[in-house]
Amino acid sequence: MTRLLVECTYVYEHPKANSGIQRVVRNVIRELPTKGQGRECLPVVMFRGEIYEVKSLAPLPDRGLDLVSLRGRLERAANLFWLAQRTLESRRPFNQSLWARRLLYAGCRLFAFGCLSIPIRLIDRLLRHKPAPARIVPLQHRPDDILVLLDSSWHADFFPLAEQLKRDGVRIVSVIYDLIPLTHPQFCDEGLVKVFNRWFDWIARTADGYVAISATIRDQVRQEMVRRIGEQRVEERWFDYFQLGSELDLADADGAVDRELQRLFEQPEPVFLMVSTIEPRKNHAYLLDAFERAWAAGSQARLCIIGKIGWKCEALIERIRRHPQLHRRLFVFNDASDQSLEHAYLQATALVFPSYVEGFGLPLVEAMQRGLPAMGSDIEVFREIGGEFMAYFDLDDPQSLADLVTGMEHSGVFPATRPLDQWQWLSWRQASEQLVERIERHNVLADREPVCG
Incomplete structure (x- = not known):
């Protein structure tokens, strides 16, 4: 066998x-x-x-300390710590003085080594000697x-x-x-x-x-x-x-949906959803450019971004934090559960997915399998997955996405060649x-x- x-x-x-x-x-x-x-x-x-x-x-249930989970929390804390350091480095007085930046970096290295690196190394050593x-x-x-x-x-x-x-x-x-x-x-x-x-x-x-x-x-x-x-x-x-x-295996029917996310969908204006880790390849900056054009033209559509903070995104995170539409037409959820994500897929107007490059594009099938139409960047793998059931926009022209958003907002019609109810996909x-x-x-x-x- x-x-x-x-x-x-x-x-x-x-x-x-x-x-x-x-x-x-x-x-x-x-x-x-x-x-x-x-x-x-x-x-x-x-x-x-x-x-x-x-x-x-x-x-499995363990009465002792869950070292694996603790190590994961320390790794996430380290990522957030260095993200904060890079954000702070871009502000005064650090962006005006090389010596100030060096002093900041040295202080952060010392803190990270004592409070994050050493505990992580100790946990790794304990895990190597812990019985399977x-x-x-x-x-x-x-x-x-x-x-x-x-x-x-x-x-x-x-x-x-x-x-x-x-x-x-x-x-x-x-x-x-x-x-x-x-x-x-x-x-x-x-x-x-x-x-x-x-x-x-x-x-x-x-x-x-x-x-x-x-x-x-x-x-x-x-x-x-x-x-x-x-x-x-x-x-x-x-x-x-x-x-x-396409199923969300961690979605719990009895689990709670984020209350702020629920309130977002209780309003009548359309909500366009983006689901992915926040990192350069996912092209969130293009997304903001497109929606800023739509808002400038009078659109009432709202943009909901769901995804954890990743890497090389300090400038983008700062742009979001300072954005005049934040909490008005722009909403971000960095720690949404699968149950909250399921709710968003079922309630949103459309998915928007402007990635430069993907291996597949899992949010596309997760959305479309739930009846949520998807707008994606015009790249080969998205054409392979979505075919005539998706709408596509030009990554060199944010206005092409803005036009799709405002067009759907005004007409209520999703601009794909074939209706989504004819689309079928695999289960896990x-x-x-x-x-x-x-x-x-x-x-x-x-x-x-x-x-x-």
Whole structure:
């Protein structure tokens, strides 16, 4: 019986993380096909040089201190602290004096080292010596297993283990979400660009197959592989893609919706919704430009931004904080629950998604599956997902989005070629099944036509 060992190490270690990749991993793992038809799918984690089967991704009740959660809170605190430092650095007197900036930076480094870095390092040391919790059990690999690297493995330290598994006959399949750190490094942290580049070199040498989350990314991956290792070696590997689901698995029917968000939708004026982490690639500045044009033309539409604060966004956050329409026509929610997000999807007028580049665009299908029409930037992957059911705007012209907003506000008609009630998408169960089936199909083909190195 073929076993698919589906790796989910990062999500296991950070169970409360809920950005795009974590949402995908958690839902695919939850909906893995049950044992049967000559296959078995097992979620696994890899650390301490061993492989473990996951019995529960969610943390088990623990009377002791939850070190993993504490470490996560400290990491988030560190991110917010340095965001505040960079914001303060841009103001007087620091923006007028090099010595003042150096003094500020030195003070912040000292504080961060003593109050954040040292506690994080101590927790890491404790976690390394803490017995493995009961939600995982040791797993012995077999020569005919398939290791599916589903999680964000570029920051992992299990590469030697994976290489040993391959020497023992285990095939390796890498799920690739996008190549943005390679194709658009200006949108990413410099450290991530270096780490991701090293990871891609490793995965190019190591994996037997690659599954992207869209046909667009599948083709990009193949092109990048040809550039790095040559056409002949690329022909020895296989490339495919699967599509993502749309349910919000952390939405609790009995959970509370943010009261301020509720009040936003109790007013009659239309609400246009943006859902994403706030970072340069998502293009929130373009969004503000477009809505400022619409407001200047007399629009009463409101813009609701839902997403945590990310990186390289200090100027944007300052612009939002000082915006004259904040809390009037501009609203921002950085810590919305899935239940609040579900409410927003169901109540908004339309989704607006002006990203420069995406691997998929999960908010698009989350919105459209709930009957919320979506306006997106005119990029290839959005055309792949939305087709004639979406409306598109020009990233070089904010007025094109302003015109879509005011046009829909006045007419009440969404300007897509085909009506949204004819659009259908996959559930997470179907997405997980699709991933497994496509991996199995290529595995069978590889067995029939063995590759000679």
